[in-house]
Amino acid sequence: MKLQQLRFFLAVVDNGLNITAASERLFTSQPGVSKQIRMLEDELGLSLFQRAGKSLSSLTPAGARVADRARVILREVENIKQMAGDLRGEATGQLSIATTHTQARYVLPPVVAAFRRRYPEVALDLHQGTSEQIAEMLAQAKVDLAIATGGGKLFENILRLPAYCWDRTVLVPPGHELAGGDRLTLRDLARFPLVTYVFSFHGESSFKQAFAAQGLEPNVVFTARDADVIKTYVRLGLGVGVVASMAHDESDCADLVALDARGLFPRLTTWVGFHRDRLLRDFSYDFIALFAPHLNEVRIGAALATPDQNTLDGLFADVDLPVRGGCCDHKPKIKRKST
DSSP states (O other), X not given: OOHHHHHHHHHHXXXXXXXXXXXXXXXXXXXXXXXXXXXXXXXXXXXXXXXXXXXXXXXXXXXXXXXXXXXXXXXXXXXXXXXXXXXXXXXXXXXXXXXXXXXXXXXXXXXXXXXXXXXTTXXXXXXXXXXXXXXXXXXXXXOSEEEEEOOTTTTTTEEEEEEEEEOEEEEEOXXXXXTXXXXXXXXXXXXXXXXXXXXXXXXXXXXXXXXXTTTOOOEEEXXXXXXXXXXXXHHTTSOEEEEEGGGOOGGGTTTOEEEEOBTTBOOEEEEEEEEXXXXXXXXXXXXXXXHOTTOOHHHHHHHHTOSSHHHHHHHTTXXXXXXXXXXXXXXXXXXXXXX
């Protein structure tokens, strides 16, 4: 059995059982991929795929189990390569990160700039996506790290380290009825069309739950995963915007009014995560520390030794996480309670 056969097999699995797409991803020919799959099946004495004519229709039960083990094997091969780079003392390589638009646009720029100054020979790849897309990139080992919020069911096999907390901010044009009012309430928001982030397909949104807890139904007329897109449509008068507090910056102050929404919705925690069995390069630990200084290598090592996420969360119960806000928001620190 060759590693190439396992790579080709997983490429087919990860491309929807489409051999043509897998061959394009692997920069090889379709017959070459088919040949390697047949050789692997012959050696194992197993059918890894259900076939419908010349097409692959699904994985067999045996194929699903082989795919799980193949991922472990190839991840360990990659770990050995990563370890070798550190043992040689090389500050070169590649770091791939999956995250959301809000993190990439409003939180990570100073972190990336500091990292690039420290590691000019490390190529940094930033992939933006929804929670579902980030989970898929992690599952397929396309990225080293993920930075996201929530999504516990999506990321059950990912070690998630708490980085910071944040609230939501409400944005309206100057002169809007809400701009000059008293302390904002959910009942106030429920009276207006709302523009906010795309809701996850997995689990109930804390946004919707907050309204439901007060017997209210939000009138969400437009959703987007990009905070800048949300702000554009608020400016056009489509509705009242609800965004992450750190997505409000000084460039918005000229034509948008930010209203404090702390306490209206549950406070959220952004985390940085990776597979427990993925060996991180030294520069990966430095990136994490630049992003969240309390996440040093000692704390990450202790987190790796925990058996599950609940135990891991307990390690950080007494850690004061920063609360990120927008340019006009007060930025206190809070003590995070274990859940």
